[in-house]
Amino acid sequence: MAPRLLSCFRSSSSESKHEEKETTEEEGEPGPVVVELFSSQGCATSWEAEMVLSRLGRGDFNLEVPLVLLAYHVDYWDYNGWKDPFGSTQWTVRQKAYVEALSLDTMFTPHIVIQGRAQCLANEPEEILSCIASAPRFPAPSFQATFQKPTRDSLQVSLTGSLRTKVDHQGANLMVALYECGLVTDCSDGANKDRVLANDYVVRRLEKLCSVNDISAKKSISGTLNFTLWEGFNAAKCGLAVFVESPSHQIFGSQKIRLQGNL
Structure with a gap:
């Protein structure tokens, strides 16, 4: 039996009717949509x-909209015979925050959230494409990144740039996700026993660079984060996603940054 208020769905979809009034003003061309x-x-x-998700990343659907793709592996199915090696309570908490913000009745997998505003079942491509097409878009932040490895097991990321979106008194958080592609797992137990699982855009770390309020779109922002690395870290398979998130988890701009392959 699944935990209370948790579901694992094969089909059907829904989109939240909850929509918060936007409180930012944008400057510049529309940027990516966060999926x-x-x-x-x-x-x-x-x-x-x-x-x-991998097909979206490869461009199989010929979308004209650029995307920032992030996959969070929750841990509430770990009781069911297989512990997800990428699962984390942190990602379960993030999904729960969306369930509350979008006024949903339950947590479930697979679940897609678009720009922090719309949601649907994640194994129905047509519904996902529809949500992407109708999602509001905002200018991409314009951050430049420099990287250092103070130790073998840590990555230091320094960012300097601007949000390119005005933030009012309600404030926003500037979030930075470190993700990894090209992961393959031989699943030996659980619901996917004997299946070889391929995972891309797996979020390994998510940190807040800073919180801001009452700043202009062109205001210069800088900060440094230190990420603890995992065994087998390969910079060539990883990337950064920078996104501006309101207190209610709506996203008002995002940017992708490649890692240097020689890290």
Whole structure:
């Protein structure tokens, strides 16, 4: 039996009717749309959604909209015979915050959230594409990044740039996600027993660079983060996503940054 208020769905979809009034003013061309997937290797249908996410990243759907793709592996299916090696309570908490912000009745996998505003089942490409097409877009932040490795097990990221979106008195958080692609797992137990699972855009670390309020779109911002690295870290398979997030988790701009391959 699944935990209370948790579900693992194969089909059907929904989109939140909750919509918060936007409180920012944008400058510049529209930037990427953030697509966040909540999945688990312990869910029998999440592997289908992972394939859709990878196809989005490859450009298989010929979208004209640039995307920032992030996959969060929740840990509430770990009880079911297989512990997801990428699962984290931190990602379960993030999904729960969306459930509350979007006035949903339950947590489930696979689950897609678009720009922090709309949501649907993640194994239905048509619904995902529809949500992407109708999502509001905002200018991409214009950050430059420099990287250092103070130790073998840590990565220091220094960012300097501007949000290119005005933030009012309600404030916003500037978030930085470190993600990894090209992961392959031979699943030996659980709902996906004997299946080889491929995962891309897996969020390994998520940190807040800073909180801001009452600043202009062109205001210069800088900061440094230190990420603890995992065994087998390969910079060539990783990237950074920078995004501006309101207190209610709506996203008002995002940017992708490549890691230097020689790290």
